[in-house]
Amino acid sequence: MKKKIGILLICLLVCLSLTGCWDAVELQKRAVVLMIGIDQNEAGQGVIVSLQLARPQKFAPSSKGDTGSDSQNIVVVSRSGVEVTDAIRQIQLAIDRKLFFGHVHGLVIQESLARHGLLSIMDPLLQSRTVPREAWLFVSHHSAREVLKQTPALDAIPSTYLANFFENRLFFKRPYEVTLGGFHQRFATPGIEPIAVWLDVEDKALSAPKIQGLAAFLGDKFVGKLNPSQSLGWEFIVNQFPRSPLTFSCASDQPNRFVIDIRNVKSVIRVSAYQMGVPQMWVRVELHGYVEGGNYILQQDQHELQVLKQRIAEELQSMVQTSLTQCQQTLETDILGTGLFVYRHNPHMWHGDKEWYTMFHRMKTSVHTEVHLDFLQTYRPISL
Amino acid sequence: MPLVHADFGNLLPLWPSSWGAIMDSCKRVMDLLTGLLLLFVYFPLIHRYSQEKISSRSVLIAGLGVIFFNSLNVLVALSVLGPFETSSLQWPILEAIRIQKLPSLFLERLDLVFFLPVLIAVSSAVNLYAFGAYHVLSQYNGGVRSKLGMGLYFFTIILLATLPDTLDHILLWYNWAFYVVEGLSLFLLPVLWWKNVLFLQKTENVS
Numbered sequence: 001m002k003k004k005i006g007i008l009l010i011c012l013l014v015c016l017s018l019t020g021c022w023d024a025v026e027l028q029k030r031a032v033v034l035m036i037g038i039d040q041n042e043a044g045q046g047v048i049v050s051l052q053l054a055r056p057q058k059f060a061p062s063s064k065g066d067t068g069s070d071s072q073n074i075v076v077v078s079r080s081g082v083e084v085t086d087a088i089r090q091i092q093l094a095i096d097r098k099l100f101f102g103h104v105h106g107l108v109i110q111e112s113l114a115r116h117g118l119l120s121i122m123d124p125l126l127q128s129r130t131v132p133r134e135a136w137l138f139v140s141h142h143s144a145r146e147v148l149k150q151t152p153a154l155d156a157i158p159s160t161y162l163a164n165f166f167e168n169r170l171f172f173k174r175p176y177e178v179t180l181g182g183f184h185q186r187f188a189t190p191g192i193e194p195i196a197v198w199l200d201v202e203d204k205a206l207s208a209p210k211i212q213g214l215a216a217f218l219g220d221k222f223v224g225k226l227n228p229s230q231s232l233g234w235e236f237i238v239n240q241f242p243r244s245p246l247t248f249s250c251a252s253d254q255p256n257r258f259v260i261d262i263r264n265v266k267s268v269i270r271v272s273a274y275q276m277g278v279p280q281m282w283v284r285v286e287l288h289g290y291v292e293g294g295n296y297i298l299q300q301d302q303h304e305l306q307v308l309k310q311r312i313a314e315e316l317q318s319m320v321q322t323s324l325t326q327c328q329q330t331l332e333t334d335i336l337g338t339g340l341f342v343y344r345h346n347p348h349m350w351h352g353d354k355e356w357y358t359m360f361h362r363m364k365t366s367v368h369t370e371v372h373l374d375f376l377q378t379y380r381p382i383s384l
Numbered sequence: 385m386p387l388v389h390a391d392f393g394n395l396l397p398l399w400p401s402s403w404g405a406i407m408d409s410c411k412r413v414m415d416l417l418t419g420l421l422l423l424f425v426y427f428p429l430i431h432r433y434s435q436e437k438i439s440s441r442s443v444l445i446a447g448l449g450v451i452f453f454n455s456l457n458v459l460v461a462l463s464v465l466g467p468f469e470t471s472s473l474q475w476p477i478l479e480a481i482r483i484q485k486l487p488s489l490f491l492e493r494l495d496l497v498f499f500l501p502v503l504i505a506v507s508s509a510v511n512l513y514a515f516g517a518y519h520v521l522s523q524y525n526g527g528v529r530s531k532l533g534m535g536l537y538f539f540t541i542i543l544l545a546t547l548p549d550t551l552d553h554i555l556l557w558y559n560w561a562f563y564v565v566e567g568l569s570l571f572l573l574p575v576l577w578w579k580n581v582l583f584l585q586k587t588e589n590v591s
Contacts, residue, residue, distance in 0.1 A: 134483060176483065181479075181483060188468040189469065344393055
């Protein structure tokens with residue numbers, strides 16, 4: 001009998017631990033944060049933090065049948081503070097709902113602030129998990145608050161609009177590298193420097209922020225940007241170019257262009273032994289694709305194909321070389337990860353970041369391109 | 385799933401440029417092998433359920449299984465996060481799991497499923513320690529006192545899991561006590577092993 005009572009008591013005690021969602025918070029009591037923007041406080045020391053908050057009641061379709069995609073879907077609240085967590089606390093005290101950071105998709109940092117270093121800003125956010133590792137990291141020349149206030153015409157949720165570019169792999173093959181986690185990973189790893197997405201002025205037709213290239217860092221400090229063409233070169237060098245069409249010009253002095261559907265890009269970086277105290281870098285880019293069309297393409301024969309291959313190889317080489325020059329000479333930051341390549345493949349040559357940067361900008365580079373093209377063969381050529 | 389984000393280049397260089405660093409880190413490995421004390425569990429168990437061949441094979445398979453799953457953990461953490469990020473993280477495996485995203489809104493809420501192996505591992509470890517504690521106590525004390533010991537063991541576990549706000553203060557004295565116990569255990573291990581061998585020989589001779 002005693003044994004049975006004992007078992008019954010244990011069962012009852014175990015039931016006490018099955019309390020389910022005991023700490024659940026109703027949606028009506030939450031303020032869902034979609035994006036975080038951080039600006040430099042021009043008036044004094046510290047930062048201004050802006051939170052893009054969702055207004056869930058506005059996402060429901062209205063009686064008129066529209067999708068609810070208007071400026072009322074979100075609200076941007078800003079407060080200043082001595083540092084980020086202080087400013088977030090000020091925002092929390094200003095609104096009645098409890099801030100919920102589980103849906104943060106992106107972090108926008110103003111360029112002037114990024115120049116002083118991101119680690120002091122990011123560290124409290126990452127340590128406390130306020131922002132997830134998978135959040136996309138943006139650097140904007142303009143105020144981060146202004147970026148957050150933009151409401152894209154195409155998407156009811158502004159943060160989803162930006163996140164889709166990367167989740168759909170429209171810009172990068174491995175987009176993790178432009179997340180907060182990717183930034184920290186590159187920061188912690190020797191021989192490679194962090195990157196972020198560069199946001200420019202508003203695309204007025206879409207009423208949305210425009211992605212205009214890459215923001216390059218040295219350590220945690222923003223040092224400059226790669227424009228769209230240089231970013232393309234970077235993507236080719238580091239195997240980040242996704243499957244997508246790309247336009248090439250027929251000749252440097254001609255306005256005509258043709259389109260190649262790029263199916264695969266493979267690149268290899270080699271760093272040879274030091275010559276005269278400086279290593280030599282060798283980049284080989286191999287491109288596979290189909291000729292999609294364009295006014296320039298008149299005939300689909302092997303001769304035409306050779307001409308196109310030659311033209312693409314020249315333009316590819318130019319893009320890669322421009323990107324290399326921008327990283328080596330202008331920005332002097334190794335966002336290509338050539339130092340990491342040395343560490344991985346020739347560890348006896350690797351003596352740390354400090355020594356690497358004494359020669360990185362002087363490193364001789366050699367670019368080789370190889371193009372494999374074919375015509376799309378859905379129909380036989382028709383004589384017009 | 386996290387291997388979608390993996391870069392196997394992170395595993396390079398395969399061989400260290402200096403073996404001195406490897407030797408230095410060997411000391412840390414001993415700190416991580418807290419399960420070494422479980423050898424005290426295995427010997428009394430082998431002693432008690434004396435089918436030597438089966439028991440030894442089971443121990444070997446279990447050991448290889450542990451090595452395999454831990455190697456898999458290391459592979460995932462290193463290839464996804466890289467060696468430098470991994471070494472800076474408190475819980476690299478959990479971080480590697482958190483990186484991956486499932487492709488639909490419905491499935492997104494099932495991400496907790498990926499924490500199940502961790503929960504199972506933690507509860508298995510607690511169970512194994514409880515099992516080991518009971519057998520050790522019954523081996524050296526037996527009877528009522530081992531049950532009392534088990535009660536104390538679970539009471540301590542619940543206390544440690546619920547009461548402390550931070551484990552820093554507890555770890556201060558726990559680490560000290562742990563090193564003393566482990567030091568003694570390592571010293572006694574060859575004695576116990578030899579005692580076990582003698583017992584098995586005696587059993588064979590009798591049979």
